[in-house]
Amino acid sequence: MQTNSTISVIVPVYNAEKYLPRCIESILRQTYPDFELLLVDDGSTDGSGNILDEYASRDSRIEVFHQRNSGVTIARSYILKKS
Numbered sequence: 001m002q003t004n005s006t007i008s009v010i011v012p013v014y015n016a017e018k019y020l021p022r023c024i025e026s027i028l029r030q031t032y033p034d035f036e037l038l039l040v041d042d043g044s045t046d047g048s049g050n051i052l053d054e055y056a057s058r059d060s061r062i063e064v065f066h067q068r069n070s071g072v073t074i075a076r077s078y079i080l081k082k083s
Contacts, residue, residue, distance in 0.1 A: 007035040012075035017047040024055050024062075037062045040079045043069025 009027055013020065027037055039062065041049040049066055056062040067078055 007032065008038055009035055010038045010040070010076060010079050012040050012042055012072045012079070013044060013048050013052060014042040014069065014072070014075075015044045015046045015048060017044075017051055020048055020051045024051075028059065028061070035061065038065070038079050039063070040065045040067060040075045042067060042072065042075040 011023065011027070016023070024037070024039075037059075039052045039056070041052055041064065043066075049064075052062075052064040056064045065079060067075065070078075
C-alpha cells in the first residue's frame with residue numbers, strides 16, 4: 001500500500017536575490033508532486049522579499065514569511081513553528 005505524504009521544504013533567505021529564482025525554480029521542478037515550499041525572508045535588505053512574494057503569488061505550493069533579521073537558526077525555528 002502506497003500513501004502520499006506532504007513534504008515541507010524550508011528555505012531561509014537573506015539577501016539572496018541573485019540566486020533565488022534558480023533556487024526556487026529547481027525546487028518547483030521536483031518530480032514529487034505533494035510538497036509545500038516554505039520561504040522565510042530573514043530581514044533581507046535587497047529585493048529577495050519581493051522575489052519571494054512574486055513566486056508565492058504564482059504558485060499555491062509556496063508560502064512566504066517575513067521577519068526581522070535574526071539569523072538562520074531563528075528563521076528555521078520560526079518556520080517550523082508556523083508549519
